[in-house]
Amino acid sequence: MEKNVRISYLFDFYGDILSEKQSRAVELYYNDDLSLxxxxxxxxxxxxxxxxxxxxxxTLLVEMEEKLRLAEKFECMLEDVEKIIVQALKIRNTDDKEAAECAQMIIDTAEKLKIRIVE
Amino acid sequence: MEKNVRISYLFDFYGDILSEKQSRAVELYYNDDLSLxxxxxxxxxxxxxxxxxxxxxxTLLVEMEEKLRLAEKFECMLEDVEKIIVQALKIRNTDDKEAAECAQMIIDTAEKLKIRIVE
Structure with missing residues (x-):
């Protein structure tokens, strides 16, 4: 039985739909690396x-992703947020103080947004 | 039986976990406003x-939201994206052309991100 890193990732999204026993087994096997x-x-x-x-x-985790496609969606969102941060960092170097402040606010909000996405 | 607008909203997130018949019933009742x-x-x-x-x-839709809290999470994300757009719009008025261009790129990406969130 090969350990599938994808499962650990999907577990972050959909772990709560598993029963307590299923959830515990996935955690021990995938996160704590215990043997069968x-x-x-x-x-x-x-x-x-x-x-x-x-x-x-x-199977349950993979089926959930096939139905809801959240993991896929969140990966794209993270890429968008990274792009926003890159542009805002460029703006922060401007001599226009007000613009630089706005850029800092964008960066702060984008960092918060990143945490929301991965949590 | 009172129509719950929340259900229609949760259906957008979790509709795919319903059976075809359940899904059809929710659509007819909540979206197409047919009577029982x-x-x-x-x-x-x-x-x-x-x-x-x-x-x-x-019940299934509400349970999914209780477990995954996606609707709640996405609402917060949308607020963050709106804040980013507000700041970027301010920057766009700067005399610094390069910064204004970066701000436009932020706006474009943020608008794409908004669509990803609500879709």
């Missing part, structure tokens, strides 16, 4: 049981 | 059947 055997021991179930639990969780 | 009776006739089911279908769909 270690998770099996913690859960008191078989390795195959953990494998099934993870498979089901992964 | 008219939808019942179209679907060949009772008014109570339509009511149940809508209730179930509404």
């Amino acid at each position: 055997g270690e998770i099996a021991e913690q859960f008191g179930i078989s390795r195959q049981g953990v494998r099934d639990l993870l498979k089901r969780s992964e | 009776g008219e939808i019942a006739e179209q679907f060949g089911i009772s008014r109570q059947g339509v009511r149940d279908l809508l209730k179930r769909s509404e």
